[in-house]
Amino acid sequence: MIEEKLLSAEEKAIFSLRTLFAKNDYKPYKMGKFEEYDFYVRNKDFLTSESVITFNDTNGKLMALKPDVTLSIIKNYKDEETDIKRVYYNENVYRISETTHAYKEIMQSGLECFGNIFLKEKIEVLMLALESLSLIAGGKNFVLEVSNIGIIQKLLESFDNTEAVYKCISQKAVHELDTICPSDLAAKLKKLVSINCKPEPAIERLAEICPNAFELAELTIIAEVINKSKFKDNVVFNFSIVSSMKYYNSLLFRGCIEGLSDAILSGGQYDKLFNKLGKKGGAIGFAVYLDLISELSRPKEVSKVVNVALPKGRLGDKVYEVFKKAGYPCPEIEEDSRKLIFENLEVGIRFFWVKPSDVAIYVERGAADIGVAGKDIILEYKPNVYELLDLGLGKCRMCVAAPKGFVDDETKTLRVATKFANTAMDYYTSIGRSIDIIKLKGSIEIAPILDLSDVIVDIVETGTTLKENDLEIKEVINDVSARLISNKANFNFKTDEILRIVSLLKEQIKND
Template identity: 30%
Template sequence: MNDKVLAAGSRDEFGEKLQQKQKISQMITTILNDTDFTPINTPLIERESTFDKYQNKNVFRLFDQVGENLVLRPDLTLPIARFLSANRQQNSMSRLYYIGDVFRRTDSLSGDYNQETQAGIELIGDQSFEAEIQALDTMLKFAQEFGIVDVQVVLSDARFIDVVLENLQLDQDLRQRMKQAIEQKNVSVFEELRATIPDFPEGLAGWPLAFGEDGETVMWQLQEIPAVNDIINDWLKLAEYTHKHYPAVAVTVDLAAASPQPYYTGTIIRGFVPSLGRYLFSGGRYDRLLENFQNKSLPAVGMGLNIETILADWRRKPEEMKPQEPIVMVLGKGRVEKDARPLLKAAGIDTSLLENPARKLIFDSTDGKYRFILVKPSDVVKYLDRGIGDVGIVGSDTIAEQVQNHYDVLNLQTGKAEFVVAAPEGFNLDTPTRKRIATKYPKIATEYFSNRGEDVELIKLEGSVELGPLTGLSDAIIDITQTGNTLRENHLQVYDAVGPVATHMLVRAGALLRFQLELTKVINNLVNILKEEEQ
């Protein structure tokens, strides 16, 4: 074992970058100490119960000397809530700030780091809307101090989607499915559900993409709902304050935003940097902050400051500050790209250079709006996750087997196929005996059999899955079929349909805000084209 090799996901920091990081921390400390914030530092190691509502798969677990479950803290807000519950009175008001490291498990070989530095503020015990204004003002002052000139304030609310859906008087199941489609900006699923709701408001027809200018248009149409009007009035207060004190900062809304954490109860404020395609700050009101630790709640507004975004801005070279960059579209080579090309062209994208690609893999459209990258389908998601691509087009089978860090916006209805359970004649899918299943798609297979309440032996294959039952390696397979010819040629029968497969359009979260006008136009054009094809 090489003792010089770091643990997976860890890194050493030194030299210029560390000096810049230290400078950022010093600036944060100086500014907040001068504005009557009190520093707080919590232990790196906490009881596991502190993070009961946290995503458990991301947590590093430890045991103390008496066997108690501990974790390396994956977040700093909940430890502060734990501290407040134990040490402060319910009616007390305080202004706290923190700078510290957090630890989160990452996927093996992902290139992500499992340790990062967080900074942020907590305004505790203040029920007034003045707390939201103070929090936003503090973050915008930081943007000025750090020289980040193109920050954009994006406003949303943890209550908004629920309030509007409740006003539509939908049953609980449909309401939950609608909420999920809206938050995930899944236009295809939203359209399917919307079609089942009589008299659905026309103004909300594009709800998953109701952010930026489109969101502001929809916002004004919902004022007749009293609870929505209260939310809008709060947004207007924040916008008015920002325009008065920071006239160069744009303010917009996102009517489809998901709540960052379950304990959020009101306004959500994010600071987006379009030229970087990432957030500088985010947070909002969470009056349920202490519910993990006691029955009573405590008003609180918190904002986190992304130190990595500040570093990325500081370390940019002048040539990287381009006024207009192309939208990078990553397409799966072969049938995916070939089938998607006519749709993209009909939606208004110049795809002429893709028609004769020869051996090239990167193309710029003649109008300069798009850059196309052709890659192996399994690599499409990786290009999006690393920030290289803005839009990805690939089969849903590939998407299903990879981590979802993007919006699955649209089912393009090309490359249609079906996941199936197939086996030789005489196979019994309902037998209680443990089955051996060969597949290229372990996540799909695991979900299918888990939903059936079965524990099976999965055998991951890369080549011809049909050989599994024929050689005795497996009892059955889960695979994709379009015509069924390959299955019949290998004397296999379909015993159950697992789910549909088609080509999907993915969009990186930051790209939707950065290229909102162009991408919204293209997505809406595609929705209309697909509707016409169905008729």
């Protein structure tokens, strides 16, 4: 008998989850640490990152350390006469962390249900996801967000630019939908994305958008089951949860625990992937990211005060004025002081000043619930956050500029000087142009003059600096302005407070 005090939090969670899964007739599944690299290349869209750790085996074959468990289980699953196969696992995967952008070993525990699955099995898996969250939360508040990607797929059946729409939906960036979709489709999608509430009211709102959808009938039954369970206060329907249309076809869900800056559980129904790999029937499952459990033991204040990261400088001053007029004043912030943190507990707000390029980091990591970042920062660093509102402040454009009369010689590699290396690379990749990135910290405009580069990619506000250096705009990559962003996990636990801020800010912007 192992003494409990000798076990780490992760080990305790593994034993608890293993017991839970086994009690529900799930059988243990063990697999190797690597697969052929080609297998992951063929299914790269299913992976959270295309980057995998590779090596050559003794026969010279290119192998990869597992970046995913589900793919390996499906590959080795054999169709049998039994209707349903249930398995659970405890495995390590190796992938690039979304926050550190470095390779990381991630401990996972999870389950998969294969075969002739119907609504009964889907509900079974959802309830086990809730039980899993309850076990590892240790008394802390937790939420399971549930969506059905089939609804979005049906709305987008006759629309081509689905990738851009999916990006807007996943970020709750409803203000961008009007520029991408026809007005009637944008209106429906806005209503859908705005649903972020308990199952019963969510079903009522969903019925107005897709009254005859099979998915609505299925979600209605799920809502009824949840409402009768002990977890009725732990579930929200949130239709901004999306994933690859190539692989997922129905339920998607994500589990968060208060105090963690990211989801600790994710899952969904992936019949398309199951069938693509030559298997019959359907499949649904979820994974628990055990590496996040250690974060739960760190002391962290839990309160309904909304933490707001503001960018230092002129933009931050303008943003604070909007907050102040909207009903969130903090008189202390206006005093001549070196302080960086200010709060007004009467209105439930805490502001802190940070470097503009760091706002997204504070929000993504959960130190701030919401923050204001320029669209240029969001495009460059791609933080995993919600983009709730375009404040319309600090308007400018991300542009390609070059000396007057410059003609691009497409037989040569284009030299691009910029502070925004990722944005530049994304843009030129989208048009199939080979480039050499020259990353600079400042004085970008002189790079073409001194023949360091052919063109530059930079923020342009008035264009005066370009003109004074004999440069002109060649292409506009994106319009830029200040955006209100939110941590996705924290949003679940301060939903009403954050949405109230969004509503009041929106009204104030309209009145200014």
